[in-house]
């Protein structure tokens with residue numbers, strides 16, 4: 055897949071704080087790439103460097119063979135983390151203004167604005183002033199502003215925060231369909247379930263450094279071993295004695311058995327002791343949410359399988 059954006063060895067410090075310690079990744083045409091990390095990891099700093107809001111101390115950002123100030127930013131769409139930037143201005147006027155900033159033809163922009171307002175349940179709101187909109191409505195307008203000019207690269211910093219579930223679905227569908235039509239998408243989010251549902255690849259940083267980079271499948275194969283949840287009364291040492299059980303966590307009558315990375319669930323299930331007390335049993339993979347917490351808190355409870363490094 056064609057590479058749209060390349061970030062190479064990015065370093066950035068604020069006084070004595072080294073926010074980015076040399077990170078590298080790429081975003082390809084038609085993919086949704088997630089940038090993840092705990093609060094303060096350096097996600098927004100990375101995005102701000104890509105957007106030219108600030109410039110790196112070292113390293114490079116390449117988009118369409120252009121670097122630094124030469125990057126054609128009218129081909130990029132950006133939904134910043136900060137919301138509600140506009141107040142005493144009408145919805146249509148602010149959106150046309152944004153389209154104009156990106157050199158996008160205004161007649162075409164107007165058509166697209168009306169189409170998107172309808173799509174995002176804001177039909178008839180074009181003459182309403184931004185300050186009269188609810189937070190979620192304002193966020194939808196800001197999102198429309200980011201995609202209106204048909205950007206080739208779309209950067210979304212926490213697009214789902216503050217949205218109700220219906221609006222989240224609308225955003226999700228639109229983001230997925232933009233990627234399907236070839237837009238390269240870089241998305242920062244703390245909602246791991248959404249990342250798991252939507253993203254093709256992910257890049258996780260911690261303290262300004264890469265900790266994970268790969269496709270969702272690769273990350274799952276490396277970190278997301280199977281776990282078996284059993285409801286029933288059993289002695290802990292019996293559970294710990296089951297082959298391929300790495301770790302046991304108990305809560306009331308529910309026990310979670312974390313399994314070795316090479317476990318094949320069907321044969322493992324067949325070999326469970328016949329006297330095990332089972333009222334309920336389920337087997338599933340560790341979620342991205344759990345992987346994130348394990349890495350972010352340095353618990354290192356999850357055993358890694360093989361080598362994953364892109």
Ligand SMILES: Nc1ncnc2c1ncn2[C@@H]1O[C@H](COP(=O)(O)OP(=O)(O)OP(=O)(O)O)[C@@H](O)[C@H]1O
Nearest residue numbers: 068071072073091092093094095096097098099100
């Ligand atoms: N303008 C600034 N001046 C000084 N320090 C800054 C500035 N911007 C960011 N930092 C610091 O750089 C580090 C990375 O911050 P950044 O905002 O990139 O994190 P983040 O991953 O986006 O976090 P969050 O999930 O909380 O939004 C933090 O330690 C932060 O305090």
